[in-house]
Every structure is written in structure tokens, then in C-alpha cells.
Amino acid sequence: MCGIFAYMGAKVATPILVEGLRRLEYRGYDSAGIAVKDESFTVYKKIGKVAELQSILPDNVPGNVGIAHTRWATHGVVSDENAHPHASVSGDVIIVHNGIIENSRTLRTLLEKKGISLSSETDSETIAHILDYELSRDNNPTAAMHRTVSKLHGTWGICAIFQNHDVMVCARNGSPLIIGKGDNEMFISSDPHALTTHTQRVVFMEDGDIATLTSDSISMSPLNGINKEANITVLEDEWGEAELGDFPHFMLKEIFEQPDALRHCISGRLDRVRGNGRLGGLKLSPLELSKLPHVRLLGCGTARNAAEIGQILIESLARVPAVAHISSEFRTNDPVIDPQALHFAVSQSGETADTLSAVKEIQIKGGQVHGIVNVVGSTIARQCGQGVYIHSGPEQAVASTKAFSNMVAALAMFAIQVGRSRSISKERGQKLIQGLQQIPHLIEEYLENQGPIMEAVNAVKNAKSVLFLGRGISAPVAKEGALKLMEVAYIPCLAYPAGEMKHGPIALLEEGSPVIFIAPNDHVKQKTVSAIHECRARGAKIILIHEKGDSISEEGDINIEVPNVHSDLSPILTVVPLQLIAYHTALELDCDVDRPRNLAKSVTVE
Ligand code: AGP
Numbered sequence: 001m002c003g004i005f006a007y008m009g010a011k012v013a014t015p016i017l018v019e020g021l022r023r024l025e026y027r028g029y030d031s032a033g034i035a036v037k038d039e040s041f042t043v044y045k046k047i048g049k050v051a052e053l054q055s056i057l058p059d060n061v062p063g064n065v066g067i068a069h070t071r072w073a074t075h076g077v078v079s080d081e082n083a084h085p086h087a088s089v090s091g092d093v094i095i096v097h098n099g100i101i102e103n104s105r106t107l108r109t110l111l112e113k114k115g116i117s118l119s120s121e122t123d124s125e126t127i128a129h130i131l132d133y134e135l136s137r138d139n140n141p142t143a144a145m146h147r148t149v150s151k152l153h154g155t156w157g158i159c160a161i162f163q164n165h166d167v168m169v170c171a172r173n174g175s176p177l178i179i180g181k182g183d184n185e186m187f188i189s190s191d192p193h194a195l196t197t198h199t200q201r202v203v204f205m206e207d208g209d210i211a212t213l214t215s216d217s218i219s220m221s222p223l224n225g226i227n228k229e230a231n232i233t234v235l236e237d238e239w240g241e242a243e244l245g246d247f248p249h250f251m252l253k254e255i256f257e258q259p260d261a262l263r264h265c266i267s268g269r270l271d272r273v274r275g276n277g278r279l280g281g282l283k284l285s286p287l288e289l290s291k292l293p294h295v296r297l298l299g300c301g302t303a304r305n306a307a308e309i310g311q312i313l314i315e316s317l318a319r320v321p322a323v324a325h326i327s328s329e330f331r332t333n334d335p336v337i338d339p340q341a342l343h344f345a346v347s348q349s350g351e352t353a354d355t356l357s358a359v360k361e362i363q364i365k366g367g368q369v370h371g372i373v374n375v376v377g378s379t380i381a382r383q384c385g386q387g388v389y390i391h392s393g394p395e396q397a398v399a400s401t402k403a404f405s406n407m408v409a410a411l412a413m414f415a416i417q418v419g420r421s422r423s424i425s426k427e428r429g430q431k432l433i434q435g436l437q438q439i440p441h442l443i444e445e446y447l448e449n450q451g452p453i454m455e456a457v458n459a460v461k462n463a464k465s466v467l468f469l470g471r472g473i474s475a476p477v478a479k480e481g482a483l484k485l486m487e488v489a490y491i492p493c494l495a496y497p498a499g500e501m502k503h504g505p506i507a508l509l510e511e512g513s514p515v516i517f518i519a520p521n522d523h524v525k526q527k528t529v530s531a532i533h534e535c536r537a538r539g540a541k542i543i544l545i546h547e548k549g550d551s552i553s554e555e556g557d558i559n560i561e562v563p564n565v566h567s568d569l570s571p572i573l574t575v576v577p578l579q580l581i582a583y584h585t586a587l588e589l590d591c592d593v594d595r596p597r598n599l600a601k602s603v604t605v606e
Pocket of ligand 1: 301347355401483601
């Protein structure tokens with residue numbers, strides 16, 4: 001969704017801003033813009049990609065201070081006028097804003113009554129005019145920002161620069177902003193990922209913070225009036241390259257990175273001798289683990305699918321009741337929270353607004369939440385204050401792949417760890433740990449010999465709809481396969497537990513309808529075979545994901561085999577062909593595989 005990047009220092013700002021925007025591109029956006037301050041402001045805005053903005057920039061734009069933005073339209077159509085930055089009428093103040101100003105209609109009316117005519121349809125532009133008006137009262141940019149945000153309802157990450165003041169003022173409420181401190185230079189970003197090429201020293205702004213920056217100073221003056229120090233965090237190096245390298249797309253690169261991503265996720269967290277997991281971030285004693293009344297997992301999209309697998313593993317291995325929730329529904333349903341229970345917030349970005357609000361709901365009601373998060377220092381990770389980083393490295397394709405496998409691996413380690421304190425024998429634990437250790441290699445083995453993926457692509461690419469079916473632990477894998485194909489190739493996809501198919505989805509089947517079955521060699525496989533027969537009897541074309549050497553292959557029209565795998569861990573492997581089918585189908589249909597239409601990588605609005 002929207003992204004902010006800003007710079008002040010001694011260097012020419014424009015190339016730094018453009019590069020910053022490029023690093024935010026993966027989040028999804030529809031227009032981009034920059035404003036640079038020299039003797040006066042110059043503003044460039046353009047719908048489309050950052051490359052299109054770049055194409056309208058003159059060769060040398062002078063100025064060492066600037067703000068930049070990628071916009072994902074909420075208020076107002078996608079247009080150059082609605083793109084950020086937005087200037088005040090006097091031209092003395094320029095802002096970029098992430099979030100939603102809920103009372104913008106009222107503010108617009110008030111501004112119009114004062115004779116200010118707004119030049120865009122956005123909620124954000126109101127901030128520039130109010131800030132300018134407030135500045136005219138006492139010529140103090142920090143105080144003006146305080147008075148401005150006190151008039152706003154909603155969420156904001158705001159970054160403002162001023163014609164007559166050599167400071168940048170930032171404000172945060174519900175929309176992330178991170179300050180990067182260099183040597184006599186400052187960077188601001190809504191995403192830590194865009195800062196790490198410049199500096200590892202960052203300040204995570206909290207809700208209610210207002211920060212006034214010069215190139216060598218940060219002064220924090222939160223809305224609550226209690227001034228505080230800017231706490232500098234030194235970001236650890238994450239593994240992984242943010243560049244494409246030899247791959248044509250990030251999605252493919254990230255599919256192929258799964259073995260290494262998993263190695264980073266499990267490294268140092270497996271105790272082979274004791275057959276146990278060793279998740280350091282869990283702030284729970286073995287005694288507390290042994291007494292857990294239940295576990296609840298929260299997530300959206302892919303994270304929710306991984307959470308469903310976590311639910312199954314926690315129940316089956318740890319024998320603790322568990323349930324996975326859709327974050328966006330959680331708070332709405334006024335859930336009862338047991339303070340003794342364990343809650344997990346599962347999120348790649350750590351910024352998903354629906355999951356964040358579920359976390360806050362649990363905390364308000366006295367519950368504890370642990371994060372299962374990829375992006376270090378993200379809002380959800382900090383809000384939880386405890387949990388497990390999954391260490392997938394930067395994931396830039398909108399369609400999540402390597403984060404899914406690492407979320408499942410992290411939840412499997414948790415299930416083993418709790419299971420060992422309750423019901424699992426050392427021997428069973430050792431087999432599971434061994435299974436986890438083998439998975440990266442098994443994915444490599446599969447990627448070297450992917451099977452008839454293109455045959456499957458040909459079967460689905462022109463289909464009216466595609467049905468994905470799996471049973472037990474493969475039911476959430478079916479959901480993940482359907483989500484992937486739908487989001488990158490825009491084909492209507494339906495996922496069901498295989499046994500539920502006969503209660504409704506079977507009505508869709510006609511001659512040649514593609515049905516993708518996920519059927520690893522586990523205790524529910526025979527039941528899945530029955531569902532295959534029912535589909536075949538209605539003329540369906542069966543695309544079957546199964547384990548190597550399994551006689552179930554006789555049941556498929558197109559058979560894609562994966563190496564043999566521990567049955568509790570099969571989702572990490574069976575999901576890979578589904579990711580590849582989605583990727584190649586999107587290419588066949590000429591879709592923008594890394595940035596599918598209408599989607600954003602971080603969904604920061606509820
Ligand atoms: C996954 O392919 C999707 N792009 C989407 O469903 C995503 O998983 C969801 O928005 C949750 O994101 P998060 O993991 O960053 O919280």
C-alpha cells in the first residue's frame with residue numbers, strides 16, 4: 001500500500017528518493033511522486049510505476065531535502081493530481097501521508113469556507129492546508145504539527161517539509177514511520193526495508209509521536225506531552241538480496257529461495273538429541289507450556305492458511321485445543337479472551353492492519369500475544385513484544401511464498417516444543433526434528449525435477465474456475481494453492497476440504513473441469529481417493545500432487561510428484577508445485593506476476 005520515503009542531508013536528494021521509492025514498489029501502488037526543496041520546492045507526480053515518474057524527472061534536480069510517496073488510492077481516483085506530495089495553497093508546506101483521515105469531509109468543508117480550494121480529491125491534502133494555517137499562527141513547525149494532528153481522526157504517517165524552516169516534521173498514528181540516522185543525514189521510511197541500504201541505525205516511531213528532524217538531530221515531542229529520547233535500534237543484517245539477480249521475477253526467486261529461507265528459520269532452533277524445538281522468543285516456561293488451556297492463531301490470506309496448518313499441528317502434536325481465526329473477523333465478534341491462553345499473530349509484513357487490531361483486542365482484554373513475523377521491528381512484532389521471527393529474508397512479490405513455508409516451520413517447531421512438554425515421546429520428537437532438517441533438501445530435490453507443471457498450467461489457464469481439494473493437513477494447502485492462482489492469474493478458484501466437495505462444489509464440475517488434489521501419503525489419503533473418484537465420475541480432469549512412488553498416481557490425469565516427506569510436515573513441500581502452477585499460469589496469461597492488480601503487499605487499512 002502507500003509508502004513514504006524522505007531524505008535530508010548533504011547529498012542530492014532526488015536519486016536517493018527515487019531509489020527509496022523503488023524499494024517500496026513491492027508494497028503495491030498506483031502513482032508516485034517526489035518533492036525536493038532547494039531555493040523553492042519542485043514537485044513531480046505521475047500515475048503508474050516509479051519508472052514512469054523517473055521518466056519525467058529532469059537530469060539534475062537540485063536540493064538536499066525531499067519527500068517521496070507511492071500512493072495506493074483510497075480517497076479519489078488514480079490521477080496525477082491525487083498523487084502525493086500535496087502542497088498547501090501558499091506553497092510553504094508540502095506533505096506526504098499514509099493512512100486514512102476519517103474526518104476529511106468535515107475538514108474539507110471547513111477549509112473551503114476559509115476560501116481554500118483543494119486541488120485533489122484526497123483526504124491527505126487537507127493536512128497540508130491545516131498545517132500551513134497552524135504554522136502561520138506561531139511560525140513553529142513542531143507546534144503546528146501538534147495542533148494539526150489534534151484535528152485529525154483516523155490513521156496517519158505524515159512527513160512534512162517547509163519552505164522557510166530547515167526541518168522535517170513527522171507524525172505517526174497507526175501508520176508506520178521509521179527514522180534512519182546516517183552520518184549528518186536522516187532518512188524516513190514507512191518500511192525498514194527501504195532504509196537498510198543507507199543505515200542500520202533506526203528509530204521506530206510510536207503512535208502519538210511527533211519527530212522534528214534536522215540532518216543531525218532528532219527531537220521527539222509526543223502528543224501526550226511527555227518528551228522522550230529518540231531510542232536508536234541497530235537493525236541486524238537479514239539474509240537475502242532485495243534484488244532480482246538472475247531471476248525474471250521476484251515470485252520465482254522467492255519460490256527458489258525456500259530451501260535457504262527454511263534453513264535460516266530452523267537454524268539454532270532444533271534440538272536433535274532431545275527431539276525438541278528451541279524457540280527462544282517464546283516467553284513461556286515449560287510449566288506454563290504444559291498448562292496451556294488453548295491456542296488461538298490470527299492471520300490474513302497466506303498467513304491465515306499457515307495458521308490453519310499450525311492449528312492442526314498444535315492439536316495433533318501438542319494435544320492443546322487450537323483454532324485459527326481470520327484477523328479481520330476477530331475483533332468484530334467480541335471474542336472472549338482467556339489470559340492463560342496463548343495467542344499467535346502470524347504475519348509476513350508485520351503491518352497488516354486487521355491482524356494488528358486483533359492483537360490490540362487481545363491485549364486490551366488481558367491476553368498475551370506472540371508474533372510469528374518476518375519483518376524485524378515491524379509494528380505487529382513490536383506490539384506483541386515477544387514471539388518468533390521467521391527469517392524469510394525480504395519477500396517482495398505480492399504473492400507470498402517463502403514466508404508461508406517459514407510460518408509453517410515456525411508453528412511446527414512450536415507444536416513440537418509444546419508437545420514434548422506434554423505428550424510426545426523423545427523418539428517421536430526426534431523423527432519430527434529430523435523431518436524438519438530434511439525439508440530444505442527435499443524442496444531442492446523437487447525444484448530440480450518439477451514434473452509436468454506446464455501440463456497443469458495448460459489445464460487451468462482457460463478454465464472458468466479451478467477447484468483445489470485436500471484433506472486433513474492438506475486442506476489449508478489447497479486454500480493456499482487457490483489463493484496463489486487467484487491472486488496472480490485472476491482465475492476464480494475454490495478450495496475445499498476434499499470431504500466437503502460432495503456437499504456443494506461438486507455442482508461446478510463438468511467435462512474437463514480442472515481439479516487439483518493435494519494427496520500426500522498420510523492417514524487421510526484413502527479418503528481423498530474417494531473424492532478423486534467422485535470428481536472423475538463427473539468428467540473432471542485430475543491434477544494430482546502426491547509423493548514419489550505412491551500408487552495413488554494411477555488416479556491422476558496429470559501427476560506431480562514430490563519427494564517423500566514426514567506426513568506432519570508435508571504442507572511445506574506440497575505447496576511448492578502449487579506456487580509454480582500459479583506463477584507459470586500468470587505468465588501464460590500475461591499477468592503482472594509480482595504486482596497483481598488491486599493487491600498490495602502490506603495491507604495497512606482495515
Ligand atoms: C498472499 O499471497 C497475499 N498477498 C495476502 O493474502 C497476504 O498473505 C495477507 O495480506 C497477509 O499479509 P501479512 O502476512 O503481511 O500479514
